[in-house]
Amino acid sequence: MDQRIVDELARIVGNEFVSTREDVLLTYSASASTGYESVQPGAVVKPGSTQEVADILKVANKYKIPVTPRSGGSSLQGEAIPKPDGLVVELLRLKDITVFEELRSVRVGAGITFGKLDKLLNQYDLWVPIYPESALVCTLAGNVAVNGAGPGSTAYGCIAEMVLGLEVVLPDGTIIQTGTEGNPNAPGPFLRYAFGPDLTGLFIGSLGSLGIITSVSVKTFKRVHHFHYETYGFETKQQAERFLIELKQNEIHALFVSIYEGKILDFFMDMLGEEYGIPKHEWPALTVSVTLGRVREDQLKSDIKLAKQICKQLEGHVIGIGELPKGEWDDRMRTFARSSYAHGWHWRILYHHQPPSNWHRSIEEIWAIMDKYHLLGHTAGFQSGHGSYNYYPHLYFDPQDKEEEMKVREAHKELAQRLFKTGAVPFKLAPYWIEDVEEMKDYLNLIKTLKRVIDPNNIMNPGIFGDM
Amino acid sequence: MTEIDLDDLMENLAQCRRCGICRDAVYEDMGFDGICPVWKNTAGFETSFMRGKLMIAIALLEGRLEKTSDNTEALYACSLCGNCTEICAAEFDPKESLELVRAVLSDIPNEVRDTLAERILTTNNPYVTDKKGKRDWVAELGFEPPTKADTLYYFGCTAGMKLPETAKAAARLLKAAGIEFAVLEDEPCCGSVMIRTGRLQDAEENAKKVLESIQESGAKTVLVSCAGCLKTLRKDYPEKFNLSMPKIVHFVEYFLELVKSGKIKLKPLGKNVKITYHDPCHMGRELGIYEEPRDLLKAIPGVELVEMETNRRAAMCCGAGGGLRSYDPELSKKIAADRVREAEETGAEIIANACPFCEQNLESGAKLIDSSIRVADIVDLIVDLIE
Structure with a gap:
C-alpha cells in the first residue's frame, strides 16, 4: 500500500496500530474460513474509537481502497478475507459495554465477544440468550454482520431478533445510529423500529458491505436457571418434524432442539458421547434432543408434561436420556467447533435454514452430495426460531491434500444449488447461492442499487456478494 | 535426542x-x-x-x-x-x-537466543559472562552445605544470582527441618531457556552435564525451588533427551509432606494475612501442581488464601517464560504488571509464588505500576515460621 496512505492511517490511530509488515499481512490473509483462498491485504489498521473508524473510511474512500471489516476472525464462509492490497479494519479495540437494566438492553462495542458479555451479564443475572458456535471468539457485531444463530435460537431466533440498534460508519465516514438511540435524548436502546424504515435491518447480514458496525445494542433477558434435558424418539422424519412444530405451537420454551438421524447420532456419540457421559443406547431412527428452560419452575414443569404428551400423540416415545441435550447446552459456547475438531480435518460449511417440515430435504441432499463426491462430513442443526431450522453441513478435507480440498469446494457449490431448489435459504448472500438464479434478479437489483447509493466507490467488502 | x-x-x-x-x-x-x-x-x-x-x-x-x-x-x-x-x-x-x-528454524539468526545459549554453555548461567556470583549466597548462610549428599538442593540460576535471599531461605529451611543436603560447587544451568528457544542440541549436551553433576553428588532426590528447573529436569530431560533422572521434587511438594506428616510445624505468619497465589506455568499447566502450594499456604496459621480471577489451569502468565523476558523485556514486564493488577483486585497483601523466575518478573511488574503488593516465594514466607 502506498506509504502516503499508510502515513495518513497512522496519523489517525497512531503508528502502533497500523501495520504493513509482511508477517502481519499474512495473518490477516485468512480467517477461520478454511477451504478459501488466502488473499494478502496491503495494510491492517486497528482503530480505538468510532471516530477513528470514520476517519479511516474517509481515507479509504478518498483513495478508493477496498476495506474488509474484521473482528473475531472466526467467520466460516469467507466473510472476512480481504482484497489484494486492500485495507483490513480490525475492530477488537472497541470494547465499551453499557448495561441498561431498566431498558432490558445492553450496548457493546464491536470488539466485545459473546463470552465476555455473558460473564458480565451474569453478574446482573441476565443474558443475551443466543450463543453462536464461536461464542468465545466471535463478537456480537461480527455475528450481527452475518446474522448468526446458535444454542438459544430455538426459543429466541437468530441474533437479528435481539438487535435494538446499531452504530454504523458509512463508507464516506458518516456515523449513523439506528433504533431509539438515534434520538440523542433517548435513555438508551429500547426499540428497534424507530424513525421509519428498519435501517437496522439493512445492516444485519450485510457482511460489512454497506458500512462498519461499530456498536450493537441488543436485548437482555433474565437468566434461566430452571432446565430440563430430554430426548424423544420417533420412527419417521415426518413425526420428528411435526414434533418441532408442535413444541412451538404450544409455546413450549425449548432453548435448543435438534433432530438427529441415527447415523449422525452415532457420529456425535463417537465424538463427544463419552465425555458427555451419554449412556449406550439403541437409538431410534430419529432422536430429538431438547433443552427446555424457564425462568419459573412451574412453567418448566408444565412444559415437560406437555412435551411428553405431544411426543406420545405423535406416536413417539420419551427416551429418558438427558445427557445428550445437557452436554450440548453446557458446552454451548464451543461445542460445534469441538465437534469438527473431533472428527475432521479442515472443512467447508454451508449454513442454511429450512422450515422444520422440510428438515428431511436438506438431509437427503447432503447425503447425496457426500455419496457423489465420496467425502467425509456430517451435518447437524437446530430449530432456529419461529418457524425455521438452521442446518450446518460440514464437508471435510485434509489441508495437505489440495485435490481433496478442490473436490470439497466443488461439492460445496453443488450442494448450495441443490439446497436452493429445495427451498432452503442462506444467512448470507454468497455467490454460490445466487449465481445464475433468474428468479431473484429483481431482488438482487434492489440490493445493487442500495449498495451503489451508500457505497458509490464500492470500497466496502467488494465482491462479498459475488459480481455485485 | x-x-x-x-x-x-x-x-x-x-x-x-x-x-x-x-x-x-x-x-x-x-x-x-x-x-x-x-x-x-x-x-x-x-x-x-x-x-x-x-x-x-x-x-x-x-x-x-x-x-x-x-x-x-x-x-x-x-x-x-x-x-x-x-x-x-x-x-x-x-x-x-x-x-x-x-x-x-534455529538456523535463522536470533541474537538474544544465541547469546543466552552461549552464556549457559560457557558459564553455566544465562545472566552474565563469567561464573562468578552464582554460589555467593552460600557464603552468607552461616554454614557450609556439602557437595555430596542423598538430597541435593539444585538452586537454579535465578535464585542463585538474582534472588539469593530465596536460595538462602531454601537452604535454611532445609537445615531447620533437619534435612542433610548438598549444594553443587559449580551448578550448571538446567538449560530450560535453550529448550524453549530452539537450541535443542545444545540443550541436550547441557542436560547431560547437569545429570553428570547430579550423579557426582550422589543425590537420590533433587530438590528445586524453581518451577522452570522442575519442569526441565522432571519432564523435559526424560521426554526430550531420554535421560534417566533421580527423583525431582519441588520445595512446596516436599515441605507440604513434612507439614502433613507433622515433622514440621508452622508458626503464625500474622493475623488474617491475605495472600494470593500465582501459578507458575511450568508447575501448573505443565505438571498439574496446583493444590500443593495452596495447601502449604493454607497450612500457615493466620493466612487467608484468596484466588485471583484466573487461577490454576486458566491462570494468566507472569510473562517471564519462553525466553520472552530476554527477547522483549518491556513486554514481559507489562504482562507481569497485568498479573499484579489481577492480584491487587483480590485485596491480597502478598502474591505468593513458587518460582524465582516468576517472582523476579512479578517484582518488575509491580515496580512498573508502583504497586505496593509484596511478591514473595513460599519458601521466603515459611523460612522463619518453623517451630
Whole structure:
C-alpha cells in the first residue's frame, strides 16, 4: 500500500496500530474460513474509537481502497478475507459495554465477544440468550454482520431478533445510529423500529458491505436457571418434524432442539458421547434432543408434561436420556467447533435454514452430495426460531491434500444449488447461492442499487456478494 | 535426542483450524478470562497470539515466507505459557508445536537466543559472562552445605544470582527441618531457556552435564525451588533427551509432606494475612501442581488464601517464560504488571509464588505500576515460621 496512505492511517490511530509488515499481512490473509483462498491485504489498521473508524473510511474512500471489516476472525464462509492490497479494519479495540437494566438492553462495542458479555451479564443475572458456535471468539457485531444463530435460537431466533440498534460508519465516514438511540435524548436502546424504515435491518447480514458496525445494542433477558434435558424418539422424519412444530405451537420454551438421524447420532456419540457421559443406547431412527428452560419452575414443569404428551400423540416415545441435550447446552459456547475438531480435518460449511417440515430435504441432499463426491462430513442443526431450522453441513478435507480440498469446494457449490431448489435459504448472500438464479434478479437489483447509493466507490467488502 | 519429525510437526500445525479461541476467550464456566497475555499487552495484531504464530510458522516452513529475523519475531514474542493449549479444542499442543518450530528454524539468526545459549554453555548461567556470583549466597548462610549428599538442593540460576535471599531461605529451611543436603560447587544451568528457544542440541549436551553433576553428588532426590528447573529436569530431560533422572521434587511438594506428616510445624505468619497465589506455568499447566502450594499456604496459621480471577489451569502468565523476558523485556514486564493488577483486585497483601523466575518478573511488574503488593516465594514466607 502506498506509504502516503499508510502515513495518513497512522496519523489517525497512531503508528502502533497500523501495520504493513509482511508477517502481519499474512495473518490477516485468512480467517477461520478454511477451504478459501488466502488473499494478502496491503495494510491492517486497528482503530480505538468510532471516530477513528470514520476517519479511516474517509481515507479509504478518498483513495478508493477496498476495506474488509474484521473482528473475531472466526467467520466460516469467507466473510472476512480481504482484497489484494486492500485495507483490513480490525475492530477488537472497541470494547465499551453499557448495561441498561431498566431498558432490558445492553450496548457493546464491536470488539466485545459473546463470552465476555455473558460473564458480565451474569453478574446482573441476565443474558443475551443466543450463543453462536464461536461464542468465545466471535463478537456480537461480527455475528450481527452475518446474522448468526446458535444454542438459544430455538426459543429466541437468530441474533437479528435481539438487535435494538446499531452504530454504523458509512463508507464516506458518516456515523449513523439506528433504533431509539438515534434520538440523542433517548435513555438508551429500547426499540428497534424507530424513525421509519428498519435501517437496522439493512445492516444485519450485510457482511460489512454497506458500512462498519461499530456498536450493537441488543436485548437482555433474565437468566434461566430452571432446565430440563430430554430426548424423544420417533420412527419417521415426518413425526420428528411435526414434533418441532408442535413444541412451538404450544409455546413450549425449548432453548435448543435438534433432530438427529441415527447415523449422525452415532457420529456425535463417537465424538463427544463419552465425555458427555451419554449412556449406550439403541437409538431410534430419529432422536430429538431438547433443552427446555424457564425462568419459573412451574412453567418448566408444565412444559415437560406437555412435551411428553405431544411426543406420545405423535406416536413417539420419551427416551429418558438427558445427557445428550445437557452436554450440548453446557458446552454451548464451543461445542460445534469441538465437534469438527473431533472428527475432521479442515472443512467447508454451508449454513442454511429450512422450515422444520422440510428438515428431511436438506438431509437427503447432503447425503447425496457426500455419496457423489465420496467425502467425509456430517451435518447437524437446530430449530432456529419461529418457524425455521438452521442446518450446518460440514464437508471435510485434509489441508495437505489440495485435490481433496478442490473436490470439497466443488461439492460445496453443488450442494448450495441443490439446497436452493429445495427451498432452503442462506444467512448470507454468497455467490454460490445466487449465481445464475433468474428468479431473484429483481431482488438482487434492489440490493445493487442500495449498495451503489451508500457505497458509490464500492470500497466496502467488494465482491462479498459475488459480481455485485 | 528424539529427532523432530518434520512431517509430524506439519501435520500437527495443520490441526489448527484458525478458530481463534487462543486469543482472548472469556469462558466463565471454565475459569478463563482471556488467554494470550502477549495479545493483551501489545497492539494485538494477529501475529501476537497463537493462531497467527502458527500461520507464520507454517508459511516459514513451507517457504512461503522468507526466513528472516523479522519474520520470526512473532515466534519468539511468546512466553509459551500454554494457556492456549489449555483451551484449544484441537488434538495437538500448539505451545509445544511452537517450541518445536523454534528448534526447526534455529538456523535463522536470533541474537538474544544465541547469546543466552552461549552464556549457559560457557558459564553455566544465562545472566552474565563469567561464573562468578552464582554460589555467593552460600557464603552468607552461616554454614557450609556439602557437595555430596542423598538430597541435593539444585538452586537454579535465578535464585542463585538474582534472588539469593530465596536460595538462602531454601537452604535454611532445609537445615531447620533437619534435612542433610548438598549444594553443587559449580551448578550448571538446567538449560530450560535453550529448550524453549530452539537450541535443542545444545540443550541436550547441557542436560547431560547437569545429570553428570547430579550423579557426582550422589543425590537420590533433587530438590528445586524453581518451577522452570522442575519442569526441565522432571519432564523435559526424560521426554526430550531420554535421560534417566533421580527423583525431582519441588520445595512446596516436599515441605507440604513434612507439614502433613507433622515433622514440621508452622508458626503464625500474622493475623488474617491475605495472600494470593500465582501459578507458575511450568508447575501448573505443565505438571498439574496446583493444590500443593495452596495447601502449604493454607497450612500457615493466620493466612487467608484468596484466588485471583484466573487461577490454576486458566491462570494468566507472569510473562517471564519462553525466553520472552530476554527477547522483549518491556513486554514481559507489562504482562507481569497485568498479573499484579489481577492480584491487587483480590485485596491480597502478598502474591505468593513458587518460582524465582516468576517472582523476579512479578517484582518488575509491580515496580512498573508502583504497586505496593509484596511478591514473595513460599519458601521466603515459611523460612522463619518453623517451630
